[in-house]
Amino acid sequence: MTELATRWLGLDLRSPLVVGASPLTDDLDALKACVDAGAGAVVMHSLFEEQLVAEQMAAHKFIDSQINRDAEARSYFPESEIFEVGSHSYLRRLELLRSKLDVPVIASLNGVTPGGWTHHARELEDAGAEAIELNLYDLATDPSDTAATLEKRQLEVVQAVVAQVSVPVSVKLSPFYSALPAFVTGVEAAGARGLVLFNRFYQPDMDLDELTLSRDVVLSSNAELPLRLHAVASLFRRTGLEMAVSGGVHSGDDAVKAILAGATVVQVVSALLADGPEALGRITEEASRRLDRMGYNTLAEARGALSLDNAPNAHTWERLNYARLLQGWR
């Protein structure tokens, strides 16, 4: 059988299949089941910059502003309840997962401004995170923000987070960069150790009855995988960063494709949310059998075999292929 053990960000993983950042963080039993099913590591859902700030300020506005405003009611909650609306509960969750799961636990931070929140990275490390996944989730809506401005800001965030911690930092990106390889070079220079490609925008849908936007989360399908494969294949050997594929992995073959494109690990979320923790066992089993049938002894042999550097028809990854398809269609 193919040896599935691998190293990711300097951590020894027994499998490249990793539980990606998701609501599963809150479900210890499901996470335990995933680990029992062979998961190599667990990524927690993100500690959100906006969430932290918004909830703190909401508490300040809706609870603290009610203090000392009335002769009869000094306040409306017990004084001992000036609770921290910050990273506290996340850190306790992290500690719990660390104590209950015998695979590496990777904490996740999500933010776009290099302000005061990056100190949470240190808190995550202190609470036992073995690595930090930094999710750069940025939406450009201001016409005066150029791509260069946004990218510069993002690289500053990476730098700020890396400076806070001694554990490795991976960076999760969106697919929407004009010059992904160049940006990735910047990420590497900023001190990151890995890349996670890509985050999925939870794009709102429209509710035509109510003439409003809806926030239903749509799970991924493996139709989203090729975008990732393309990016990983193009970056393989062109960056010193280790890569993870995230999004669209629903079967063993999907995972194998990610590895062949050049991924070190493969994150799974939607399959677990849809089918439960058993899905992880199934994907592992399928991938393992496939790799074995393909004759790989180790993952390292398989990694990047169909990347831009190594594929027999590598030009298919490139622009030329696009032109032919169009002609063929015509």
Add this chain to the structure above:
Amino acid sequence: MEFHTLDGNEAVASVAYRLSETIAIYPITPASVMGEHADDWSALARPNLWGEVPKVVEMQSEAGAAGAVHGALQAGSLVTTFTASQGLLLMLPNLFKIAGELSPFCMHIAARSVATHALSIFCDHSDVMTARGTGFALLASGSVQEAQDLTAIGHAVTLESRVPVMHFLDGFRTSHEISKIVALGDEELRALVPRAGLDAHRARRMTPDRPVVRGTSQNPDAFFQSREATNPFYQAFPDKLESVMDRFADITGRRYRLFDYVGHPEAERVVILMGSGAECAHETVEWLVRQGEKVGVLKVRLFRPFASDRLLEALPESVQQLAVLDRTKEPGAQGEPLLLEVSGALMEAYSRGERQTLPRLVGGRYGLSSREFTPAMVCAIFDELKAAAPKTRFTVGVRDDVTHLSLEVDAELDIELPETRRALFFGLGADGTVSSNKASIKILGEDTDLYAQGHFVYDSKKSGATTVSHLRFGPHPIRSSYQIRQAQFVAVHAPQFLERFDVLEHAAPGATVLLNVPWPPDQVWDRLSVEAQRVLVERKASLYVIDAADVAEKAGLERRINTVMQVCFFALADILPRAEAIERIKESIRQTWGRRGPEVVRRNVEAVDSALANLHEVPVPDQVTATRSRPPRVPDDAPDFVQKVTRLLLEGQGDRLPVSAFPPDGTWPTGTSQYEKRTIALEIPIWESDICVQCNFCAMICPHTAITSKVFEPDAVQGAPEAFETVPETQTSELEGLDYRIQVAPDDCTGCGLCVEVCPAKDRSQPKRKAINMRPLEEHRTVEAENLAFFRNLPPVPRDRIPRDFKALPLLIPLFEYSGACSGCGETPYIRLLTQLLGDRLLIANATGCSSIYGGNLPTTPYTVNPDGRGPTWNNSLFEDAAELGLGMRVGLNQLVTRARQLLEEFRPGLPEALYSDLTGPCATIDESAMMARREAVTRLRDWLADQPGAEADELASLADELCPKSVWVIGGDGWAYDIGYGGLDHALASGQNLKLLVLDTEVYSNTGGQQSKATPIGAVAKFASAGKETRKKDLGLLAMSYGHVYVAQIALQSHSNQTTKALQEAESYEGPALIIAHSPCIAHGYDLVHSPAQQRRAVDSWAWPLYRFDPRRIDDGLPPLQLDSVRQKVTMKEYMQEEARFRMLELRDPERYAQLVAAATEAAHDQRELYKQLAGIHLEPHEHGESDPEEGERHD
């Protein structure tokens, strides 16, 4: 010596907590805070003096708390409690028991007026004076330092003497005053409290190991002797107290006596009093003695047992004139209690020859309901004592132009030391002014050698409230137990105050005035009114301005301007070096908000850092240049009473009104809130008639009746203001041909945004534009105020034309408007809807709580009248007895109806037959046509009676209105219905009377600040349930259903107004008792109430708040009485709970416990759902009406 800067409540609680094992309490203003501190410390596992964590239990009422205290004492525990006012009165029976059993026990009272013609939360001694016969010792303290010290002394002496002690401090004045005091440490307490007394108390405990009986019933042969057997304990008490006080002095250096005399050693004129007023008298006496006057003050520490010998020892022999001051009123008494005690002591001493002269003795009342008691008043009393024939009974602090008892007072007199710095701050309730002033006092008290004092005054509004902070700092101890009258620093934290009242009235000559205004500094002077400019010019004030709202906004703090203003205060007041002051402020922010999160700290610190750059001095010219006067507080067309009385109350000048201005029996006109224009919203809803679908949801949900809709005849709008838009009514066929408009009341809106939130109509091209949208007040205020005036006077269409469905109901005229409730309040829409349905035939019995404060707290009332002059009539008796009050109203009213009908029968032979039949047929309160016909018939009857001779014709004419049926509704919150008033509520339901009870259920004590009730759901954090409530919410509805004859409904107006309107009408039409439990979103839930409709929907959909109606009439139709209006569970309990801070805070602090409680809440909802589903499916055989014997009924089958 360790100094602490804290308020009286905390000072007392800190000592009482450390000296107790069991604490049983019930919240009541102003004593709630003492219990809350104890609960907080217990939750944090802070130990008492002996290393145990005291157990704090919240009971269902003060009567319950007293019972629990009694039981804990019998079990051998060290016990304390805290209460006030009616709470103390509810405890009285147990206090007699506790004293009768000679149980060592010390309780603490934040003395507060007992409600008479009106409720008052403020201070006087009428509550403790009702307890003077209980057998408790009464100890009075006059300052925060004394309150702390006498707490320790009280707990110690009760253990030594076995006489229970009631220690009282003046409510608000001392309980809420922040002061720098020398704190009592554990070692000092240990040295003070006798171990032997504790052991002896425990040894007397009830135990089956050494059984005894107590609480026997005794007959005439035994009772009397037993009572007399306690005499030695009371005789010994003064000595024991003195010895404890001596020991206390040895330990701490602070000496107290049973009576403390201050003043000239050969004083000729002396005043005697107790409580905080004695501090003011002390300060004044020292000032007068410095002027060469032979005066003194005797402070009473021990009122009961009254130690006459100590009084006589303490009173200088030289006294010729003596005034005894009582802070209570006992109508009809020879004198108030202290006067009688002193007078008795003197008389006895004189008659026994122990005292050679008898000073001339007069008695005065002062300070009722926290009326100010000032040095000028003390001087007035001393002046009166100089008179040849002083008034034997007088009042001071009021102008009594009816019985002429009051003394003249020199309002200008100011005796405060110039070294004492005085600062006044006018703030908005929610802007954090009081919080930052408390922080400033702590900074100055704890980080400098200065003495510091803070006193805070709040109006009674729950939205847009005004707070006034009185801060004093100085090198000498501060005894000024009265508000600042000459301030060297005046800060006005909201620009609207300049237009509302004379905020600069108390600026001292040369004062520094700081204004927060949104105007450029160079425009400020010109924008001030004549009145404001005049004060600044005449008093040669320095004027500084800042746009603090802008600074706060830029720092991301919205309108929370307090830290910005705090920096300006320190910068201008020059008490600390600026840099040091700023660092201390930042440190205080970090200490207070550090736990809340770094972003909160960062933004506040940013606001601090940007404050000074925005502070500007505005030169004050030599003369007034303005021509604009401050606008009148009430409009010129307001009724005479409003002009003469309400206006002064609104201007904060009520103290100046004479006795004759007031109704002597507490009867006030309704319909006055329309004259109190508070203008507190920054944005108001503006109607877009082209988009509106006329659903009236906005008018249905508005908590303040600040947005209303109306239909009217199209020609009624002739002469309307230009901007007065109307559209044809298109939604309701019955209203065809009428015009329609939605109108905002710009000066009454609080800007909560609920109306916009529920508006379903959208511009199809730009859906964010709704049929109403929040727009800046200033752009629309004038126009909409004119529109409103016209709108209010539009003649309404006949009530019977408006269908009684949930969409059309808001078109009925509301008779509850512009209340002082919180922005976004979830209670008030129910009340307004009730007044729309039944207001002109409605009697309301209101339990004390939020609804009695926004419903009946002066200066104005939101209950109003229709164009016929009819409207709800309202009364609040107590917290606990609203159901009984309502029951009494119903029964009493029924008797009048019976009498009216009896008289009608007597007149029947002469009455036109048609008139008789019009007056006697069926007429239900919700049958509008019948009601209109009946009223018309009553008018005809009166006309007919006018020509009839005899007293009975007059009597029937006076009772004729009772031939039109009336509705009696009881309104109260969950604290009333589930806890303190449950017994009465249950009894009212059981009575079968035609009485309706509306429970505005916020699931927590809202008015007193978030204490848990039995309505608090599992998992919610509340005071006295700080780890999250573990037990299920009481199913009040199910308990009521168990009677079988009670109509019961659970409703939720913000999300299900259709079901709400059905339930209210069914309840009213039901001939018997009805209970309506109304889900009421509240600020105590900890979220932005603009989301309350969605959140309430989650409550319903998760079965946290199932909707149902239980109608006994359905049995007759062969239907199950219970029908569920929400059947399925559509969202999980967790999805509901995670949206409110009361649940979320537990998740953040203890996720495991949160998960357990979510599971428990889920189970509770599941169980309730399963039970209710079965109940909604049962079949009961229709009752055989008229059959009294069920068995006989069966035989007929």
